[in-house]
Amino acid sequence: MDSAQAYGYMLYFVSLMTMGGIYAIMCLGLNIQWGFTGLFNAGIAGFFAIGAYVTAILTTAASTSHLGGYDLPVALGLISAMAVTAVIAWLVGLLCIRLRSDYLAIATIGIGEIFRLILKNEIWATNGARGIAKIPLPFENLSEPWNKIGFMMLVLVIVAVFYFLIEKVRLAPWGRLMTAIRENEYSARAAGKNVERVRIEAFVCGSVLMGLAGGLTAHYIKFIGPGATEPLTTTFLVWVMLIAGGSGNNRGAILGAFLLWTIWSFTEVLTGRLPAELAVKAAYFRIFLIGLLLQIVLQRYAGGILPERRPSLNIKA
């Protein structure tokens, strides 16, 4: 292997870690909602899109085709993305949190689609199908490869921070309450717990992470458009990642994200080498395979690679 090839592989590895990390953030979010609290959120792509567009609008330069010109630094953009997602998730939660899982799934997918419709059609704000481009990327002024490595480190640090935060929550009373509600709502209510409030809190926290992931993606790709947040792939991939990695387990969530993203990306590279007509069909074949993988995991390894560990009764520091 010559140094050019090695360099290429390293860059590819950095991209894997970056995107994998972004998906890990989403998986951690879904883990709070589904893994801990049993909330079936099928509208992941909607919150992802909101986060992406908010930071895009706030950090890009003024433009005649969309809202912009606030020129905020990326950090503020991301924080705002999280804040806006939090508010919207809270409103959605108020509306939907009492729905049973089948109905919550349908409602969230519907809400996700409404968000996408709005983002696509309010062209004055979002430039519709053409999307928002030239989104600033942190570290982009550094020379290669440090710009890419810098962003990757940023993503990985964010993953680590949230991992530790959520692990602490999991073992704390609030986190245990979420699982108690998931297991036996009736008893939790009888014990006087405000079930709806905890569920909404879990929903909001999870959605905030999804919005953050959307924001990070917008900066990474430097572009956001309705197609870039293709709902089925985003939502579906995150679900498969969490189920395969281990729902209810934060490490499982992260593992599932990196593992499946690598498979997803790798198969894209492989099929990219096929002749043109086959390459197009191969894209659909990859989705077919991920779908099949999900069925196999659900039937054989329902707990995932790293199944849920229940916190022991004596809490260690």
Next chain:
Amino acid sequence: MDFINFYLIPGLVLGSIYALGAIGVSLVFGILRFANFAHGELMLIGAYITYSLMQFTGLHPLIVLPIAMLFTSLVAVGIDHTFYKPFRASKSTIVIVASFGIALMARSAVQIIWGVDTFSYSSGRIQMPMILFDTLRLSHKHVWIVCCSVALMTVIHLILTRTRTGKAMRAMSDSAELARLTGIKTENVVKATWVLGASLATAAGVFLGWDSHLHSMMGFYMLLPMFAAAILGGIGQPYGAMVGGLVVGLAEELSAYPWIGDSPLLSPAYKAGVAFALMIIMLIWRPSGLFKGRVF
């Protein structure tokens, strides 16, 4: 007159299509107890199989429709046996996730086999609509669609009320446990449910494709309106689904009518959102639907 020709009639046509799909969704929801996220793809498969049968035989889609129904039913029963049956005793959330995956698998299979171009049933001839009373324009295919839909719904009604299997389906929808205790072979009822649901979905897909065109995302675009219609009518209430379908279809088309002033009440781009909004309102305000279906 514009109202009737360009809003009311398309609303009825779309409503009939939604109704046919929603009946299947409602039956599956009521008997198998889960929201089948792959139901739109049954429509997709049915429509594309019809297309190929048409290409193969040169016959009109309505004529090959029964054969397509048979094939789609086989596919549906096969999918159920391989991917849903293992979860009969599990929480419904697992099988919903599985059905989400099946939807993507089915869609990609269609994309691999037929590709992502749009197709059309008609060979390009434009048929002149019939003009009645000097102002009412009825296109032949709209008449066919609505009449065939009514015919199919009547057949469903007869099956559910006059046949042993149909009654067993209603019984199982009421209480699967009591059905088992009564000696009803629940797996046979399940198969019958899939056959009915898939056949109706095939018809809905063909009518939709006939009215517009075929493309690989049409299943997904139909899914939420069908869920909305089924929820509106009440889960497990096939007659409710018929009404629900019409309501959703009419609401969608009529939302673009300039009720107040000159411009459409709702921008046509948001038409798709009407079904979603209706559904969410129903879920929050009255989850049992207009006809007191089951609330899970």
Next chain:
Amino acid sequence: MPVLSIENLSGGYGEADILHGISLEIDAGEIVVVIGPNGAGKSTAMKAVFGLLRLSGGSVHLAGEEITNMDPAEVVNKGVCYVPQTNNVFPTLTVHENLEMGAYIRKDDFRPRLEEIYEMFPPLAEKKRQAAGELSGGQRQMVAMGKALMLEPTLLMLDEPTAGLSPIYRNEIFQIVRQINDSGVPILMVEQNAKQSLAVASRGYVLVDGQNRTTGKGTDLLNDPEIAKMFLGG
């Protein structure tokens, strides 16, 4: 040979056992009543016969043939009909359709049997086309029992048939139970209403905490002061 024999049965729904080695028998022509305090496991015992329980030990025999853990649909095929306490009719189906469903596994013409059932339960004949869910509690119970009888069972199991019914309907149900038994069907009945049920019973079993406590002839148990203590006026 007893029609039904339960030997040392243990089991439950989840991980904990509710039944701890109960035994009971019912012979041809008998009405056997199972009574006991709430949570004694009476209904659970019935469900165990019907394959609806996780069993951890013991066996169930029907006329000598082992039916332990058999699927409910199979047990029905063997001629055992079970009327659960709740959810015992199909509410959106009409009375007539409910009875038709009762005869689902019959391959012959069951219309004569339908007539017989309507004769046994005259109020139902007037409400043939009404949805079963709209009927009163007592009438619903009649539909449930009529449905079970459509198969001309060799054993009828009733779980608290008079629960929640008004005194008039209660008496009627006990009358009907006697009537059915007179026509040759042995009946196993779980009841809270100890007094009235023991009065029609050939024999009774008292279950407490998932175990056998006493057994004896219906009349003997009725007059037993300890039983009277357990079910004050019950």
